[in-house]
Amino acid sequence: MKVCEFPVKSKEHADKPFTDKQNKLQAGKFALVEFNKRIVFAPHCMRNVSMCCAIDKGGYYVCDQCGGCKINAISKLVKELGYKALYVVKGGRTIEKIVTEENPEAIVGIACFFEGDQAFKMLKDKKIVIQFVPLTKDGCTATDTDLAQVERVLKQTTKTVCE
Numbered sequence: 058m059k060v061c062e063f064p065v066k067s068k069e070h071a072d073k074p075f076t077d078k079q080n081k082l083q084a085g086k087f088a089l090v091e092f093n094k095r096i097v098f099a100p101h102c103m104r105n106v107s108m109c110c111a112i113d114k115g116g117y118y119v120c121d122q123c124g125g126c127k128i129n130a131i132s133k134l135v136k137e138l139g140y141k142a143l144y145v146v147k148g149g150r151t152i153e154k155i156v157t158e159e160n161p162e163a164i165v166g167i168a169c170f171f172e173g174d175q176a177f178k179m180l181k182d183k184k185i186v187i188q189f190v191p192l193t194k195d196g197c198t199a200t201d202t203d204l205a206q207v208e209r210v211l212k213q214t215t216k217t218v219c220e
């Protein structure tokens with residue numbers, strides 16, 4: 058059982074070489090996928106629970122853009138770019154279920170290195186390309202990610218890859 062502790066900085070991690078390699082391998086194919094065929098998964102632990110008004114859908118939340126955490130900016134950009142959806146997920150089983158139901162061609166996943174590693178392995182037999190963005194501070198609550206990195210990945214198209 059994974060024991061949650063206070064948030065810790067994710068610097069170098071045992072799963073980082075694998076996730077870096079997968080990101081590089083899949084970046085070209087990811088850039089070819091239209092925005093409306095991509096979905097985004099962000100972890101629920103990034104929410105600011107003291108003010109979060111996201112709608113609880115069971116296995117995931119729908120961000121209501123209260124401005125309390127970085128998911129607000131991610132949600133805004135996802136809508137502007139025309140992504141299919143953003144899910145603020147509670148766990149891996151929900152991701153599997155959503156992928157089966159939504160049938161996306163590409164996924165942007167924001168997660169800790171361990172979860173990123175698991176996602177690449179879980180979806181390796183499906184024809185879905187993944188780009189993973191790690192948390193910069195993991196744990197069970199008040200986690201964080203590099204917003205600039207998320208934005209770079211979300212905006213990635215063949216044009217940006219060729220530049």
Ligand code: SF4
Nearest residue numbers: 109120121123125126
């Ligand atoms: S921005 Fe969205 S996910 Fe973040 S605290 Fe507000 S409603 Fe919750």
